[in-house]
Amino acid sequence: MATYVEAVRGSHSMDKSITLPPDEIFRNLENAKRFAIDIGGSLTKLAYYSTVQHKVAKVRSFDHAAKQESDGEPLYEISVQEEITARLHFIKFENTYIETCLDFIKDHLVNTETKVIKATGGGAYKFKDLIEKKLKLKVDKEDEMSCLIKGCNFVLKNIPHEVFVYAKHGDSEFRFQNTHPDIFPYLLVNIGSGVSIVKVEAEDRFERIGGSSIGGGTFWGLGALLTKTKRFDELLQLASRGQHTSVDMLVKDIYGGAYGCLGLTGDLIASSFGKSATAEKEFSKEDMAKSLLHMISNDIGQLACLYARLHNLSRVYFGGFFIRGHPVTMHTITYSINYFTKGEVQALFLRHEGYLGAIGAFLKGAEEDNPNQYCWGENYAGSSGLLSVSPELNPMQRERSGTFLFDMLEMDRLERQLVNLPLLQDSSSYIPDTVDLTEDTLAREYWLCCFEEALDGVVKRAIASQKDQPEAAERAEKFRQKYRDKLQTLRHQPFAYGSLTVRSLLDTREHCLNEFNFPDPYSKIKQKENDLALKSYQRVLKTLEELSWEQRQIALVRGLLAGNVFDWGAKAVSDVLESDPEFGFEKAKQQLQERPWLVDTYNQWIERLKGPPHKCALFFVDNSGMDIILGVFPFVRELLSRGTEVVLASNSGPALNDVTNGELQILTERIAAMDPAIQASLSEDRLTLVQSGSSSPCLDLSRLDKVLATVVRERGTDLVVIEGMGRAIHTNYYAALSCESLKLAVIKNSWLADRLGGKIFSVVFKYEVPSIIQGHH
């Protein structure tokens, strides 16, 4: 149940002396509209919708028909355009600063359309007058519980790795869960001053099925009486230092040991506070607080289990101020749930639990913008991630924000609806990432260093991509600072943005680059390399045509692999490319490992090719230049010639030197112009280009463009080819598909190669047939 406002009444000294780091906190206020506020007992959460103008790189084909091609002419034009996208901002700060913050917002608010602010939380009524006076907005109160549920649905749907399991003694304390496409039904146990247990069955269908009066308020109130400690956080700290066994009566205190025939262990608490029924002994504050914490956590856990069982629900999320990022309570609740359900139900927690009310209130006010119709993605550049609320546990947090503690979440509206690849064998167990760096300490250390070392190069490249803009260097420096801070945060809190992976490190870098208006630092390099590769296209084709069938097949695969060597994302390779601009396709082939490869199922692949053609192949492409033009196209051409339809899936937005959908369209046109076979396939609609919906060098098969999914289904796709280190090694290496798949990559990182038991430029060629299909052959 609701609030704990009264308890902290009087603690709000309006400290005006503090200066806010404004452009860091309330960003994009000038375009802000639709405000919502959730005022809790100690923290205020503000939400608003804003539009962000940022630069995007576009490519445009020259009108080749109009003029003759000359050697010096690039094949397409790059332009940087302004684009407006929608962003949701959520900011959390202490109630103490509410007046300062309202003043700041008032001063910077330009948009006059906004007339109303949605408000929820126990403090909403208390600050109503202040808000109305300061912002000249009408405060419109929304029911707390429905806001909470709305917010919960939103984060569950839109934020991968929102949900985690807490394991105090695990290798990593936070174990993030897969997002399930179907989030309903679930149980939300909200532990505020009391406990509400809500069953959520659909977006707008939920019911409070029960609750308890023994909640956070009981811990706080009773704890304050017993220990004379006033603050909730201090009580938790007391508890974490205490020993409950001096206060509680355990089974072994009654039995002298375990109660074997009932399976009750000796350490089980038989009677909370059972030993304190005496005037003869004094008990320490710590011990009493600990006993109280166990008593309340166990009780809530028990009720939650009884309700989960009664309603046959296995997903149980815990939230409310009692939980809110406190490792101590997450641990005791987890323990209790494990005990009472014998491990059948897991206690689940949410990374953005503190924002749910504000998100929900905001969504209620923004229904006309239909935010639920879109997909949203967490912006790693603008969000501060999961931080524990106790400042001493988080030196980073203090350091970053001075004395003003705040926390942010930013979500970008994605241009397209994202869905699962229909060819995943089991979408609920699919995990894109191969290594979870939150758990793998060695790998984490390596990759964090690796990304840090590569930072100089990225900054250089960013500046070089905007030579015409004098302030680019300054922006690039800001980018460096921001990304370095992120890496620093992740060193201390690897779980800050969900599971830490190579993918998340790459994506964070892309987000930070975008943040400082470097939408596509590789655009010029890509352009140059595409140009160069196109010139060799016909020669490569000719060489291939002269080979026998068997020779051609291996040459095609080697070509694909050689093309994949050209990768500016891999530090070892970018060093080579930087120092040796003449490094060519043939040289790349020489670098490749000889067969047998590190992973080598080529023979099975060839046997398969001797059989009937595939109906349709979905090909996730990787880099620009040699890779796409001299590697992928000849390979695709062979598939087409066998009678297989091909769908080429490329990134919607730029990431490193990966070919984007826009670039690929132009390239394909150019290739078609010189290759009748490709031309014919295009016009017969046997070669199709789709966008993946992603702007990442990696690939999450559970978040793909809806159109892609439709095409895949309609074409009866029976082969998926995934190419490159980012898409086939860092992600999807273990992805199980329901059709045949080919994962190939060159390992361009010696550490990773070493880990996989190979050397740099080792080849992974992984052809897989799902067991169900195998049975038919």
Next chain:
Amino acid sequence: MKLKSVKKPAFPWFGMDIGGTLVKLVYFEPKDITAEEEQEEVESLKSIRRYLTSNVAYGKTGVRDVHLELRELSMCGRTGTLHFIRFPTAAMHRFIQMGRDKNFSSLHTTLCATGGGAYKFESDFRTTADLELVKLDELDCLIHGLLYVDSVGFNGHPECYYFENPSDTQACVKQPCSLAHPFPMLLVNIGSGVSVLAVYSKDNYKRVTGTSLGGGTFLGLCCLLTGCETFEEALEMASKGDSTKVDKLVRDIYGGDYQRFGLQGSAVASSFGHMMSKERRDSISREDLARATLVTITNNIGSIARMCAVNEKIERVVFVGNFLRINTVSTKLLAYAMDFWSKGQLRALFLEHEGYFGAVGALLELLKASEDP
């Protein structure tokens, strides 16, 4: 140790239940002793009988619940009175000492004991008093004892009762009733901690769950919060206090009922919720705190019991255990909670001998051994 005797067991007949807080002792006093028998009776046995039956208090803390004694009870072919005695588990060592001083071991009787203390104190009985305990399972004893006492009745009256009109404080009255068809029943035993059993027949039951928030928690918290020392004192204070000064009610948050979820304004939203505020902490009495502790613990037990009843599909919920002794605040609250939250589907039943069934069950085990061939 097995019971092999095929004859009636030798006097004295005891059943003992050693709990976390209290030891419950039942003693059968034969009233049909013949002159011949009396002649043969050894002195130590006479002395024990006289000591137990002529006193109502033993030492500083032992008490005989005279109002509970079962008279003219026929057990194992003998007629007599069943006495109910309790003392704190903390005094267990003095009790064992007394067993040695009164030379109990010379009587060649069997001491049947249940409860956790039967295990914990087993070696003390052996080494100090040369007594071998027969340890019995506490849940078996509880159920057997309960069914037995209910079947013999309470000196001509029913053992069981319930509250009529539990939702109306004015019209709420205690009504005797019969447990003629007891199964299935949900048995909630509230001692220091709480056990919840689903009982389908005399020998078919399962422990559904338990909670550590029980009578021990009430007393322990009351002692810490108010400085009281005994259960009686704590209850006395609770009877005078006002828990709404301590607890935050739904109406304290929503100004009235929370209609969206059908919660009444008078429902407790947060136990001890007002105590988050310093001003409130400074303005309440010890009695208010005792009352709030009692209400919190009782409501929580009611809530768990109700959920278990629904999960197990059982309508009859029987509350026993010494937490309910002289505790009408709790019995009425439980009756109300069962009725209100289940919309009249569940009925809370209570038994007059609240906490003694385990001890009775232990005694029955002693006598049963003689009936078996």
